[in-house]
Amino acid sequence: MPLTRREAIAGCGGGLAWLAVSPAQAQATYPNRTIRMIVPYPPGGTTDLLGRLVTDQFRSGLDATVIVENKPGGGTTLGADLVAKSEPDGYTLLMATSTTLAINKTLYRKLPYDPTKDFEPIGLVAGVPFALIVNPTIPAKTLPEFIAYAKSKPGLSYGSAGNGSPQHLGAEMLKSAAGIDVRHVPYRGSVPAMLDVIAGHIPFMVVDLQPALQQIREGKVRVLGVTTPKRVSIAPDIPTLAEAGLTGFELVAWQGVVAPAGTPRPIVDALAAQLAKLMADPPTREKLIKLSLEPLPPSTPDSFAAYIKTEVERWAVIVKNSGAELE
Structure with a gap:
């Protein structure tokens, strides 16, 4: 989580006409078709609940059609890889976790995506x-x-x-x-x-x-x-x-939203603004607390990106010490 170690942190139009739209035009009209929020876990779990909470905010705040798609499997790698390889246009997002973006980097010998290169961070949501x-x-x-x-x-x-x-x-x-x-x-x-x-x-x-x-x-x-x-x-x-009795013991996972790398910054900022609005909402924070989650301080795309890098390093030590390794 982005605290100090104590505080630390609808439709796309007819035919193929949309292909002729320039990137600048696409950004100016975003969103004009359905946004997918990929949740790399089955329905009903913590990540799914948070994904739907975020989706509701994007739906109302952006006046958009936003749906949740659960893509579990492979320790979140299936859903994450799907998003990493999607068009960077803001219409495919990932409800990511510390497993997806930090732990898997060291855990897997052959990870199909790079957590620090293949995603555009948008913002953190909650600590687990x-x-x-x-x-x-x-x-x-x-x-x-x-x-x-x-x-x-x-x-x-x-x-x-x-x-x-x-x-x-x-x-x-x-x-x-x-x-x-x-x-x-x-x-x-x-x-x-x-x-x-x-x-x-x-x-x-x-x-x-x-x-x-x-x-x-x-x-x-x-x-x-x-x-x-x-x-x-x-x-x-x-x-x-x-x-x-275990002085200094600390284990907190986290959840956040990312898009494919290369997603235009105006789109990233638009999504980040909605996420910040959600996280500043007192009823939402109270809802997270009732779900036994810890609302996180506001983050920006840049601070989230920096945080992911530090978390990859921190979890690498823990994974190596555990001896865990997956193909």
């Missing part, structure tokens, strides 16, 4: 906090008790949303910081992994807070801490892992 949860039968009610328990049970299993996901990397960070020996069990998404924690098939995981909070409140899982630098607004009773 995570939490350490355990099955309630685990005899540990605090982080120190859990670390002691894990040390007494070498090879303890944990679940994640998949190899190289923030949940996987977060647990590997925990493993390193706490000096515990744990074993990774990848799932196809956070929710299936969390359901197995609830069922007792795996004892713990690092999970995004948004889908877990209700389960925490109902006592189906026990939470030992959140991974943010400060307590999360929607759950101020949950301590941070840093407070609980």
Whole structure:
């Protein structure tokens, strides 16, 4: 997220006549056909919810037809590659995540797109906090008790949303910081992994807070801490892992909007202005907080571009330390 490490950050017309329109004319009349927001995850998840929130703003603010298309698969690479190879005309956008633009750069041996070269950043939307949860039968009610328990049970299993996901990397960070020996069990998404924690098939995981909070409140899982630098607004009773004993521990993913590289700057600025308007709207910020997300400070296309570069470097260290690698 763009804070210091503490604060840091409709139709296209008949026939092929539109092909004769100059770039300047196209910019002047933008948008005059349907805009697609590609979400590289299935419907119903955090990224999908945010994509639809942003889409609503673009629809009303630009008086445009804007639709969401879910293109999950390949750890977000399928949807991201589709956008990277689309015409840079402002009509195909990507609801991107830190996985798409930062983690995958190091995680994949052969990534079909370049996060820092193939996209035109528009703006950041929200930070995604995570939490350490355990099955309630685990005899540990605090982080120190859990670390002691894990040390007494070498090879303890944990679940994640998949190899190289923030949940996987977060647990590997925990493993390193706490000096515990744990074993990774990848799932196809956070929710299936969390359901197995609830069922007792795996004892713990690092999970995004948004889908877990209700389960925490109902006592189906026990939470030992959140991974943010400060307590999360929607759950101020949950301590941070840093407070609980892992000094300096921090894991926050983020979500933002990008377009294909080469998208004209006036179009990028028009989209960025709508995104800034959305993020400055108090009801929207309150809605994000209720979704267990962290509204981010205003960003610009340039500041987002700079941030992506620093995040690629930061996550590279975490990915390499985890040993995760995908083809």
